[in-house]
Amino acid sequence: MKNTLVALSLILAAGAVEAQKARPIDVKVVQVNDRRTKGHFSRLTLAVELPSVKLGEVQASRVLLTKAVDDSGADLKIPSEDEPQLQTNSSLMYLEGDALKKPASISIEMNNPARDATKVAEVRGEIELFMPARDPNSVATIAKFMNQSGKALSHKALKANGVEITMVSAAQIEAEKKKGAAAKRKEAEAEGYGAEYVETMVNSFMEMFFAPQENDVVLRIKDPKKRIESITYVDAKGAVKPVMMNEEEGFTVLSTWSEKPAADWGLRVNMKTAKNLVRYPFVIADVALP
Amino acid sequence: MRQVVAGAFVLLLGVTVHAQSGVKLELVDVVDDRISAGMMRGSLQLQANLTGTGLDRINAARLIVKEAKDDRGNDLLADREPPDFSARNVNAGILSVSLKQPPRSSRSVSVKGTIEMFVPARDPSTTLKVPNALGKLDAPINHKGLKAAKMSITPLSPAQYAKVKESQKITEADLEKIRAEGKAQGVDQKEIEMAIEFAQLMSEMDGPLPENAIILSGKEKDFDRIQSLEFLGSDGEPINITSRSSSTRGDDVLQVLQPSGEVPRNATMQLIIMTDKSKMSVPFELKNVPLP
Numbered sequence: 152m153k154n155t156l157v158a159l160s161l162i163l164a165a166g167a168v169e170a171q172k173a174r175p176i177d178v179k180v181v182q183v184n185d186r187r188t189k190g191h192f193s194r195l196t197l198a199v200e201l202p203s204v205k206l207g208e209v210q211a212s213r214v215l216l217t218k219a220v221d222d223s224g225a226d227l228k229i230p231s232e233d234e235p236q237l238q239t240n241s242s243l244m245y246l247e248g249d250a251l252k253k254p255a256s257i258s259i260e261m262n263n264p265a266r267d268a269t270k271v272a273e274v275r276g277e278i279e280l281f282m283p284a285r286d287p288n289s290v291a292t293i294a295k296f297m298n299q300s301g302k303a304l305s306h307k308a309l310k311a312n313g314v315e316i317t318m319v320s321a322a323q324i325e326a327e328k329k330k331g332a333a334a335k336r337k338e339a340e341a342e343g344y345g346a347e348y349v350e351t352m353v354n355s356f357m358e359m360f361f362a363p364q365e366n367d368v369v370l371r372i373k374d375p376k377k378r379i380e381s382i383t384y385v386d387a388k389g390a391v392k393p394v395m396m397n398e399e400e401g402f403t404v405l406s407t408w409s410e411k412p413a414a415d416w417g418l419r420v421n422m423k424t425a426k427n428l429v430r431y432p433f434v435i436a437d438v439a440l441p
Numbered sequence: 442m443r444q445v446v447a448g449a450f451v452l453l454l455g456v457t458v459h460a461q462s463g464v465k466l467e468l469v470d471v472v473d474d475r476i477s478a479g480m481m482r483g484s485l486q487l488q489a490n491l492t493g494t495g496l497d498r499i500n501a502a503r504l505i506v507k508e509a510k511d512d513r514g515n516d517l518l519a520d521r522e523p524p525d526f527s528a529r530n531v532n533a534g535i536l537s538v539s540l541k542q543p544p545r546s547s548r549s550v551s552v553k554g555t556i557e558m559f560v561p562a563r564d565p566s567t568t569l570k571v572p573n574a575l576g577k578l579d580a581p582i583n584h585k586g587l588k589a590a591k592m593s594i595t596p597l598s599p600a601q602y603a604k605v606k607e608s609q610k611i612t613e614a615d616l617e618k619i620r621a622e623g624k625a626q627g628v629d630q631k632e633i634e635m636a637i638e639f640a641q642l643m644s645e646m647d648g649p650l651p652e653n654a655i656i657l658s659g660k661e662k663d664f665d666r667i668q669s670l671e672f673l674g675s676d677g678e679p680i681n682i683t684s685r686s687s688s689t690r691g692d693d694v695l696q697v698l699q700p701s702g703e704v705p706r707n708a709t710m711q712l713i714i715m716t717d718k719s720k721m722s723v724p725f726e727l728k729n730v731p732l733p
Contacts, residue, residue: 183477441477
């Protein structure tokens, strides 16, 4: 049994970055919001500050609760089969200067306590912080990436994390489409379908094949150790521009809400490593309910 | 167990109120948003919808609360202006009542008030057709219907709009006034500064005027009475307005409409306005609404 557990943990470790364990962290509850309704968004949220960590250091965070109870004994943990995902610290997009030196803040979401409850008796768990600045080899910024269409991007941080990224050109997407169509034709013919039906299938495949939008950037990414936490653009002045990442036909598509990346923009890849992903145990007790 | 469930069901049905008009008020949700600190204040909100007969004649409605108490006798009547009328085709027709936050130990609330409804069919003068509405810019529209309704609307040229916006820029004197008012009301200095920062941010958000924009100016009390404002094409059908934005400074309102194409200067403006005759109200009572 022990051997099985060891093997299982090895498999898990191979698939994800193991966060560094740290000493317990001080937390300060700054707001309690008990939103009570039979409708949507009914939850208890504790807004907490981390006095020992600067806001500008934390690019993403998540809270892993092991215990949350009110003083009536009600369990406040939200049941879930999946671990919560790292949540991007969106305030980094618009804050600058001294504002980034303020304490980092996170939200802890739980089920509503009983109406009879007067306080949150205990909340215990771990706060995981993604702090890229702690590992210089975890951030790759590729300058003027837009002129590298069709090429593999080169950066020592990508190499250090076993990440391979290729900018995919329109011609390469078209070639992939044709290759896929040829495979579809061969497959249909092998199954004995008539010529007209095969043609319909191939045409349908071609029409349905992914077509990027005008402002999209298409990448081919290999990330066997699942290191990539996020990808953003960086403009010429260094301002971070968020992007949405979608998977399409094996490609990674970067989209923005409006802007097309300019020729002088950079592509920033943030990667999780054992040095920049830190888990802090924390305990909160006896928080009065509003 | 079944009896308990049946009992709860009867209790919920108890908050459905038959009003004299055949219109009923049905509770949809109760949101007790309890906040310990910070800029946001907690509130208790009851959300209800109108049911019953004749609803298709009602264009907009609002709930005016006259009495609100929890089961411990605490007065929950909030000290605020009555809400605006809410169009029936917005937010599924749901009407809201905002009350003071009851203590955590409260179990239920009871509310009395009136449902105010705007029924255009009760008064033909609610619909005004103003021909050639954009014929003369930067001067109040001269129309007997508007005069009879004691309303004034001025279509603006882009140049005049720019002048008005310039005159509305937040000055240091405005900021001092906000600070003084906030201080007098006992608002925390940090919160006052955050509110000022927000106001400045909002004032800087105005982008350039959209192409073919129609700009209307007037007083808030007049715009508040307008339930619908359209421009009619040569076929008599409303021209598609893709976006509407409105800004208020003091009593003055600026409204910018973005039509999908150019609107002829001689286009007819069609207004549906609220008149005393078009309004009707019926009492409502929500008894023993359980708090979540």
